[in-house]
Amino acid sequence: MIDGADDGDVDGDALERRSAVRVVPPARPRKLAKVPFVELADGRLQGVVSSGSDLRRVYVSSFTAGTHDFSCSTNNNRPCGGLYGRPCKHLVALANEAVVQYGLERVARYLRVEVGEGDTLVSRLQGQAEQATAAAVFSRFLRHLAYLEVPDAVAPVPEMHWFPASGAAV
Amino acid sequence: MAEEHLAALAGGRAALFGAVHDALLARLDGCAGRERAEWREPGRGEDTAANLLAGCRSWLTELAITGWRGVDHDLVSSADPTLEALLARPALRRQAVLLDGLAAELRASCPVATLERVPARRWADLWTRAVLLARGAGEEEPAETVSGRLLVLGVDVHEHGTAVQAQVHGVLETRDAARLVRTSVTAAKVDTIVGPAVWRLLTGHPVLMGALAGRLTLNLKDMPLLAGGDLLWHDDRASAGEPADPFATARVVLPRAVAPPVPPLDRHPVRIAEPVLLEGYKARRETLELDGTTLAIDTGRLPACGPLTPALVAASTECVGLMRWDGGRWAVQPLAVRATVKKKPVEAHTGDWALGPADPKIAKAEARTGDAVAVLRERAGRLLRA
Numbered sequence: 001m002i003d004g005a006d007d008g009d010v011d012g013d014a015l016e017r018r019s020a021v022r023v024v025p026p027a028r029p030r031k032l033a034k035v036p037f038v039e040l041a042d043g044r045l046q047g048v049v050s051s052g053s054d055l056r057r058v059y060v061s062s063f064t065a066g067t068h069d070f071s072c073s074t075n076n077n078r079p080c081g082g083l084y085g086r087p088c089k090h091l092v093a094l095a096n097e098a099v100v101q102y103g104l105e106r107v108a109r110y111l112r113v114e115v116g117e118g119d120t121l122v123s124r125l126q127g128q129a130e131q132a133t134a135a136a137v138f139s140r141f142l143r144h145l146a147y148l149e150v151p152d153a154v155a156p157v158p159e160m161h162w163f164p165a166s167g168a169a170v
Numbered sequence: 171m172a173e174e175h176l177a178a179l180a181g182g183r184a185a186l187f188g189a190v191h192d193a194l195l196a197r198l199d200g201c202a203g204r205e206r207a208e209w210r211e212p213g214r215g216e217d218t219a220a221n222l223l224a225g226c227r228s229w230l231t232e233l234a235i236t237g238w239r240g241v242d243h244d245l246v247s248s249a250d251p252t253l254e255a256l257l258a259r260p261a262l263r264r265q266a267v268l269l270d271g272l273a274a275e276l277r278a279s280c281p282v283a284t285l286e287r288v289p290a291r292r293w294a295d296l297w298t299r300a301v302l303l304a305r306g307a308g309e310e311e312p313a314e315t316v317s318g319r320l321l322v323l324g325v326d327v328h329e330h331g332t333a334v335q336a337q338v339h340g341v342l343e344t345r346d347a348a349r350l351v352r353t354s355v356t357a358a359k360v361d362t363i364v365g366p367a368v369w370r371l372l373t374g375h376p377v378l379m380g381a382l383a384g385r386l387t388l389n390l391k392d393m394p395l396l397a398g399g400d401l402l403w404h405d406d407r408a409s410a411g412e413p414a415d416p417f418a419t420a421r422v423v424l425p426r427a428v429a430p431p432v433p434p435l436d437r438h439p440v441r442i443a444e445p446v447l448l449e450g451y452k453a454r455r456e457t458l459e460l461d462g463t464t465l466a467i468d469t470g471r472l473p474a475c476g477p478l479t480p481a482l483v484a485a486s487t488e489c490v491g492l493m494r495w496d497g498g499r500w501a502v503q504p505l506a507v508r509a510t511v512k513k514k515p516v517e518a519h520t521g522d523w524a525l526g527p528a529d530p531k532i533a534k535a536e537a538r539t540g541d542a543v544a545v546l547r548e549r550a551g552r553l554l555r556a
């Protein structure tokens with residue numbers, strides 16, 4: 001997951017010798033209204049999809065790396081009604097948004113799937129429906145949201161010199 | 171391996187890099203004719219976080235014993251409870267932001283054993299700092315409060331998945347002196363808030379952001395100043411004044427400003443960020459030719475939240491920037507440039523979009539993805555308190 005593209009000529013040596021080299025590529029901007037949370041973690045592509053009808057309800061959806069088995073349920077662990085042996089619309093939305101956020105290559109590598117030219121990611125994820133607990137992912141989402149409630153700091157954070165903002169358009 | 175041995179190791183490494191830092195900064199001060207004030211150890215409040223810092227130390231010890239190549243998901247996740255507790259304590263923000271940034275990199279690299287190469291220098295730097303911060307010391311007390319006029323030179327933006335810091339460099343003019351100072355505001359964020367949207371996290375400091383976007387002077391009244399030259403920003407102790415040209419500030423006021431001393435823990439080459447004015451050079455894609463010497467341009471430090479691009483820098487003839495050292499070479503990180511584009515003069519500063527993007531193309535792209543901050547705040551309001 002090492003991104004050497006931060007100044008065009010970061011070769012392996014620079015990666016080992018430099019202090020301020022970028023290790024995690026920044027997420028690409030995307031619409032968050034439908035799929036507010038996507039992550040590659042715990043051996044899964046997992047995330048949270050907002051319900052189209054009920055503002056308080058969300059679906060927790062995931063694909064497992066390797067097997068490509070998938071699951072979708074509400075945050076209260078009720079199974080998703082749209083899941084009939086193949087990915088529901090929440091899972092399709094999750095896969096599509098993951099590709100926008102991380103790029104197809106990184107998601108495909110994480111899930112260990114080959115996606116040929118002209119294929120969509122989700123069409124290549126041909127696992128089975130599986131039971132997965134929504135609680136862990138949902139609590140990670142709440143933790144994610146809690147960052148927005150952390151008050152600003154005005155004391156300097158010199159450690160941030162190791163984390164330059166980058167990504168200006170060429 | 172006991173914690174004390176690792177602390178000694180971290181201390182030794184920090185001392186070594188501290189010495190390199192001192193030599194580099196002395197050379198730079200010599201070239202720029204910059205006078206630097208003496209360090210005076212500030213007072214500190216009580217250390218009230220012993221338990222939490224013990225949690226940090228034990229995770230860092232675990233990391234050291236395991237070695238980078240052995241880091242897996244479980245080891246990274248075991249820091250989560252400590253991180254959550256750190257974030258809730260404003261006095262421990264430095265440690266929280268540092269560990270969160272390191273943990274995210276380790277998580278994204280898991281299992282590290284499968285990586286072709288490990289960013290060894292970087293991770294050792296971050297680990298060393300975390301160990302030293304986890305030894306604990308109370309919150310630093312301001313050395314003094316100051317009043318006067320702050321002339322902005324530019325803003326340096328730092329960012330990882332869960333934090334953004336806007337660090338403003340400027341010259342503070344008081345009745346009897348001109349001092350080079352910084353002031354910083356840091357907001358917590360999530361990884362999907364990127365580009366110009368990060369400014370929306372900093373709207374709690376409207377006077378400062380307005381001055382950046384409008385290129386205005388700031389009048390300060392009783393603003394706390396730390397011994398290392400950092401103003402603790404209180405937006406209600408500042409008011410915007412007249413327009414001020416950062417290039418004029420850099421040309422006229424910066425040469426007579428006294429630079430601040432560097433706090434002992436911050437003595438590391440990466441922390442060197444000295445404002446300079448460069449002009450009369452010939453810019454290329456990656457370098458500037460200046461008086462027969464070649465200086466690298468740190469294009470990796472041009473933030474997506476502002477209008478500076480590598481192309482604009484390559485077309486520039488004047489630059490206010492920060493001198494940086496990394497990977498064994500000096501580089502300039504542009505904060506503002508004057509350029510000629512299609513025979514017309516153009517001026518751009520990293521803080522130009524602090525109140526929102528002025529470029530219609532960028533504003534349109536932002537409108538397409540919607541307001542990420544507002545969407546997530548709505549979700550937080552509905553789900554966190556459900």
Ligand SMILES: [Zn+2]
Pocket residue numbers: 059061072073080081082083088089090091
């Ligand atoms: Zn579903």
